[in-house]
Amino acid sequence: MDGETLKLRTQLARPDVSAEEAKRVLSDEYDLSGALTELGSQQDRNYRVDTDDGRFVLKICRMEYARVELEAQNAALHHLGVAPGAPEVPAVVSSLNGGEIVVATVRDVPYQFRLLTYLDGTPLTRRKHLPAQTVAELGDLAGRLASALEGFDHPGLERELQWDLQRAGPVALHLLSTMTDVDLRKRVAEAMVAAMRRVQPLMPELRVQAIHQDITDDNVVSSAEPDGRLVPGGVIDFGDVLKGWLVAELAVTCASLLHHADGDPFVILPAVQAFHAACPLTDVELKALWPLIVARAGILVASTEQQLEIDPDNAYVRGNAAHEREILDAALSVPFGLMEHAIHRVVGKGVAVTVPLTAGRLLPDVDPARVGIVDLSLLGAHLPADRWHYEDTEALLLQSAARAAGASATRYGEFRLTETRLLQARSPATFALHVDLCVHGQTAVHAPFAGNLGRRGEKLVLSTDGLHLHLNGVEPADPSEGAIETGASIGIVPGDPSALRFIRVQLSTEAEIDPPPFATAGQAEAWRALCPSPAQMLGFDCDAPLPAAGELLQRRQRHFARPQKNYYRQPPQIERGWKEHLFDVEGRAYLDMVNNVTIVGHGHPRLSAAVGRQWSLLNTNSRFHYASVAEFSERLAGLAPEGLDTVFLVNSGSEANDLAIRLAWAYSGARHMLSLLEAYHGWTVASDAVSTSIADNPQALTTRPDWVHAVISPNTYRGAFRGEGSTVDYVRAVSEKLEELDQRREGLAGFICEAVYGNAGGIPLPPGYLQAVYATVRARGGVCIADEVQVGYGRLGHHFWGFEEQRVVPDIITVAKGMGNGHPLGAVITRREIAEALEKEGYFFSSAGGSPVSSVVGLTVLDILHDEALQENARTVGDHLKVRLQALGERFPMVGAVHGMGLYLGVEFVRDRETLEPATQETAAICDRLLELGVIMQPTGDHLNVLKIKPPLCLSRESADFFAEMLERVLDDGW
Structure with a gap:
């Protein structure tokens, strides 16, 4: 043809x-x-x-x-x-x-x-x-x-x-x-x-x-x-x-x-x-x-x-x-x-690309021993906690180091936190393929190897076979182009000798490449071969070590007990945070939409300063007499309803719930506890006993001790009875369970539940449910425990405590997680007579609970919540986000429902809106895809088909929109 x-x-x-x-x-x-x-x-x-x-x-x-x-x-x-x-x-x-x-x-x-x-x-x-x-x-x-x-x-x-x-x-x-x-x-x-x-x-x-x-x-x-x-x-x-x-x-x-x-x-x-x-x-x-x-x-x-x-x-x-x-x-x-x-x-x-050895030094007048190396990586000690993202941070740090040492330089092959970008679906270019130097004006610049010197835009480029030196910020010598020998003058750094100026040094191995200053993490290894380090011709070590996240994960798995799981099969190595953002060692920023622990945000400077000061003064156990434990207990009691005036301080939500159950036993003189199916309350013996979530423990329904009596979950979306009119049916289920206990003539110690169904994805209880159940429980001498570990402390936006939405007052409140912003801190708030009933069993003591540092952490978190109006932010941003998420339900049939309020929300995915078949595998895949797009998200619920949305309360409207947009993108584009 x-x-x-x-x-x-x-x-x-x-x-x-x-x-x-x-x-x-x-x-x-x-x-x-x-x-x-x-x-x-x-x-x-x-x-x-x-x-x-x-x-x-x-x-x-x-x-x-x-x-x-x-x-x-x-x-x-x-x-x-x-x-x-x-x-x-x-x-x-x-x-x-x-x-x-x-x-x-x-x-x-x-x-x-x-x-x-x-x-x-x-x-x-x-x-x-x-x-x-x-x-x-x-x-x-x-x-x-x-x-x-x-x-x-x-x-x-x-x-x-x-x-x-x-x-x-x-x-x-x-x-x-x-x-x-x-x-x-x-x-x-x-x-x-x-x-x-x-x-x-x-x-x-x-x-x-x-x-x-x-x-x-x-x-x-x-x-x-x-x-x-x-x-x-x-x-x-x-x-x-x-x-x-x-x-x-x-x-x-x-x-x-x-x-x-x-x-x-x-x-x-x-x-x-x-x-x-x-x-x-x-x-x-x-x-x-x-x-x-x-x-x-x-x-x-x-x-x-x-x-x-x-x-x-x-x-x-x-x-x-x-x-x-x-x-x-x-x-x-x-x-x-x-x-x-x-x-x-x-x-x-x-x-492996071999770089020809160079006989000369680029800056012969600069003493290599007097160059201050500035670390701009995620863990760089030079980076101020709250200035890493400012445009002038790199320049200011270089100038400061140059004043102290005579000259300064950044590191080659470093993932710079200063180059990361927030709320980006793509990984940013953070891997430095060059070295920036801060030197005095009139510093001489010489050819480290023989070659041809020419211009490429504002850059000077010295080229020989297989090696090309790119220079920015250098005033060329005269003539500025043509063949030059090793050691010959290329030019000088412009400016007065007393002034500090910046130059950029970069190498490439291919003539046609105009190398970028930074590469993304995914392309870093390939670019590293094309743009090798200029350390040799500079005369000092300016190479940053590469992160080894995979090796670190192996070390974790080798010695860290296997039941202590981590998020994701291939997790990023997270080493820093700021507000509602997390950063991995490659400078990738992630929007943290699951961290209800860090309620006021990551890296809060006010909290860091308060903790640092208290550590420098005193930290000991709460049996010593000091001011902060009294102040913190007083503040907590003031946040609770009238009558709940006594506080225990512990280390976690599990301990708080465990202690609450012990208080119920001691006060009532009975042993039997009522709890809800699909609930999670902790990992201690007692708190685990009343936890029935099969997502957390696949054997939960068959291994409860005989003193635990679980009733059907009042899940108004996929439970046995649905909709707001289901209250009477769910209350009847509780009454029937209690009647069984009555017939056995065994007393009731108490009832524990979350006021909003947290582990199921923020599902609200049916109207009036707790009012009826609390009355039934109290009629039998039991106490009512409100587990506010996940849903309280202002997270719901419209209420400080979750039980307020049900218009009830519990006998015991348990709280943890956010109250310490990640510091191990929990509390039990109750009436004095309930608290003092525990003395029949001896005194109570927690080594770190209520310590000076823990108390200062708790006080500072409460101050930040108030001063930064974070509960109000949870309401306004949470309501906005919920509207955005509900709009997705109008476009995508897989979005079965949007639960919750404030900044405790859940998006439930189903394969069929009639049968409510849970989209379990799809939800896991969606979370993995969201990670690629810069969002930390995890599933929850017994079927692991609900997105657990509980970010720091400082979440901005812009961040909420980014999350909604990324979720929409995943549902549109696939996973």
Whole structure:
């Protein structure tokens, strides 16, 4: 086939065959009838056929395509249908006369018809986001298909197609000549020239075999896992099968993935790794891969532009146009050398880049021993607690260190907290690929190696083979360009000798790279190879150690008892926090939406100062006499309803609930306790005994001691009785349980529950429930315990205590978590006669409960809650967030309900709003995806299908909106 035929094909519109006309051919040639639905295609016309005998695909092709090419497609399908390890593919259906290709005339125009079986499944293109596992599975599928086609041959494979990357150069020239968008044409042309320049010398060593050439997100059908993740399983559309470069099979697949990359081309790496494992590529093929991906991106965009000129009504092509622009944008976002290194590294063939030794020093007048190194990392001692995010922080710290030492420098290879950004869905570029120095004006700058000096914008660049030095902030010597020797003057730092000035030093190993100052964590290792450290030519150690989060996790698991779980399978290493934000060691900021412990926010300077001062004065146990314990007890009693005037101070909510149960035993003289199903109250023997959440303890319902009597949870959403009118039914259940105890003539010690169903996701109790239950319990001599550990202390916004919403006053209040803002602090507030009943068993003592430091922490938290109006913030921001979340329920059927109030909310996910089947696996996957988008979120409830939304009470409206937007994005794009 000659080039003119190829050019002709690129200008073909789809066959002009309507559904009714296709039905006639289907009936005449295959004796089939059914409903036809058009499927997308660029130059063919495809219809899905739904018949009583099953589903099929009717493919209609123009006569310009040789019959032998269609025979090759059919032969490939037959071959793969029996090839070991090959993915599932459609089967070819013969016509009534036994042929596999039918030529039929429609309105005097002949077309070629074929019928294939239909593969059920969902195309990957339906999901904007593809997780790494799905990406890897797609690469594996492409690799297995390529291996299965090895050795397959057919005369029809020798064909010329515009999609054949062997012909990308001439095809691009033709397509570009027809493009009317001048700017886009220039961009595509430059990309194609750069890509083909890299591929051309590799061509003789690229293996050729039969390939599908179009294994894309459109042409792979998938099944859904229980969590909703798509698993690639079958390959369709063999219209581009030909004899081509083996590596082109992977290049086409990877290019399609760039539509799902959110701008990060490194998203392809799991597919590369998996393809290579299934179908090993040579070093040359790996080197050609990224240029071929860029070439494919260019051809896609250029071809679409031309096709729309020819066939403007082609909705399939028009719908793909935006995707293909995204593919091109991602493909051109990074240098070729960067992706080449990343590709080799992911398949285990990474080569360490060696930097030539330099004979001279860049700043010979600066004493290396008198350079102050400024640590800007997450744990940097130089970073002020509340100034890490200020624009001038880096400069001020460098200047301060230079004044003290004579000169100062930042560190290379450091994840800088100063570069992080809050409320960002993408990881920020925080990894420093350069060194900033602060030196005095008129400091001499010399060439550390011989090379050619030139300008690149405002930078000076000194280049030799394999090494390029980039300098900012240097006034060049005269002449400022040309060849210079080692030690020759490059220039000086401008300014008066008494003034401090900044210069930036950076290296690169490739001439065409204009290196960025920072890289993202995901790209850091690849950029590190292209932009090595300048420490040698500076003469002092300015290299930061790399974090080892994975190694640290192994150490944790080696010695930290296994029942003490951590969030996430691959957790980020979190080492710092600020307000409602957490930071990992790579400078990634996360919005903390689960930390009800840190009620006033992370890193609060006022709390830090108060604790530091008290530690410097005194910390001991509460049996000593000091002011803070009296003040704190008084403040707590003042927050409780009248009559609850006595306070015990302990270390945690578990201890508080344990003590509350002991008080109920001591005061009532009875042993039996009433609790609710689905509840969690702690881990001590007594608090665990009244906890019935199977999410926390799968054996909870079968291992309760005989003194615990659990009643059905008053869950008005998915409980036995639903809606606000369910109060009487739930109260009756409590009465029936108590009547059983009455019949056994065994006394009741008390009843414990949360006033808002915290562990179930913030579900409110039915109206009047506690009023009725409290009265019934007290009538039998029992005491009523309000567990406010999670839901109290202003978190509900509309109430300081949760029980206020039910208009009751308990006999005992337990509280912890937020009252210490992460410091181990809990309390029991009760009436004096109940408290003093414990003395029958001896005195009570807690070593750290009520210590001077703990008391100061508690007082300071209360001051901050008041002074910063955090309960009011919980109300206003929480109400706003709830409205945002409820709006998601109008768009996404999986959002079954939004529970709670203030900043204790729960979003419950269901697979069916009628049956309320819990979407457990989906909820876990959603939380994992939210982590990738910068949000810390975890599931709760017995079915682990509720998002537990309980952030610090300082949560801003902007942060609440970010959370709602990220959740909407996950529900839109998939997980």
